[in-house]
Amino acid sequence: MKAYLAGPDVFLPNAHENAAAKIAICAKYGIIGRPPLNEELGDLAQMPEDAAWRMIFRKDLEMMQACDIIIANLTPFRGASADAGTLIEVGWFLGRGKPVFGYSNSAASFATRSQAQIAAMPDPLTDLTVEGFGLPDNLMIPGAVEAGGGLQMILPADGRDRVFDALDMFEACVAAAARKLGLA
């Protein structure tokens, strides 16, 4: 069982150590974790930008095709919602009918985070709706997780935000996915 380890983790300064820790956690639960790092692509800084990003895109898409499930880090990133690239990937797995699992290190509701975002960077128009429903993000995200993997998003049960790169919610998500898939 190969899991695509989506998330803004790739933007961490210690992305490789983080990925190794995630792979080790997955292995405890009988899952092969595949992080979408770029280390096999050569020195991207030496390539024309257009060639570099398309190479990363193709590599990520091929890795998604080779994986059976996605375990997505849906912690908010540079805005009220989860990382943009991760959301494309979650949608792709849902479209393919491959199981979707996801977690967030944020305990705040989407409505609360949206209001904080608007306070810091006002909306371009007034009176744009703030989505409620008590959800952790735009309803398409918990919807994709629930419809795709049959579980709800894993969130801090104690109501406390985790630091951005904490891995306890990730491990809870991997454990829940393994149980759901009959691996544990």
Place this chain on the structure above:
Amino acid sequence: MKAYLAGPDVFLPNAHENAAAKIAICAKYGIIGRPPLNEELGDLAQMPEDAAWRMIFRKDLEMMQACDIIIANLTPFRGASADAGTLIEVGWFLGRGKPVFGYSNSAASFATRSQAQIAAMPDPLTDLTVEGFGLPDNLMIPGAVEAGGGLQMILPADGRDRVFDALDMFEACVAAAARKLGLA
């Protein structure tokens, strides 16, 4: 040819008028536009939140299944990137192998918008990478558009941001999609 009209347009105070204008533009190019509004779902405010959001999710998924292509408004929304729900939907169409077309009313690069976001709401950790490549959003978004529909994201060619609910980039996207699909 039915097009799912994804975007944060549903959060506009005049979402119905906006959707009607988009449908009329699509019709000029031989495309049937389907906006994911919630008007047929009854009074959502009278329903339990858990029932309401799941009903919207199911309705949107059914509408996506009934559509042939997606035309996505990828204008940034409450953060550095496009609307979260829209990104799930773009990924879903890519996963299904259905053509993806998209546009943005923002002329700024993703790197520029990311830096503005960080200035207004600092990252949770220092030294998180800011993605470059001169792209309009996280590379998965122009990647999904290019891989899915064979075109690049439609952006203001004059380098000027459009107002949030402007429709000229939308019309340029519909026209380009219609040409690509042999409708015009």
